[in-house]
Amino acid sequence: MKKIILMFILFFASYVTVNAQTADAETRATNQTKLMTDNLSLTNEQKAKVFLINLEKNKQVDAAKAKHANHKEFKVEREKINELRYKELEAVLTAEQNTKWAQLKEKAKQMNNEDSK
Secondary structure: OHHHHHHHHHHHHHHHHHHHHHHHHHHHHHHHHHHHHHHHOOOHHHHHHHHHHHHHHHHHHHHHHHHOOOHHHHHHHHHHHHHHHHHHHHHHOOHHHHHHHHHHHHHHHHHHHHHOO
């Protein structure tokens, strides 16, 4: 009986962990897509494509984080994933949206640099 209870607890803990990781990627993708929609006036078709790109790349980032115990290795892989994300997103956006998005990314980068000082 104790073995059955222990197996159930381990299964439940594994289930919760896997779902939490998926929800985190989905939550981040939802938030990223909303931010882009609000700032770039995405069409419904663009929103759907942007969400899928963000979701897939967030899942890749989560997998990279689980794979690398070394933070520097993870950071390098995350940067590669984000470069791919940016290229895929640029293909979905119009020229005007890409220009505005580049400005927003630069502003965020500057704010991040100021915060880390």
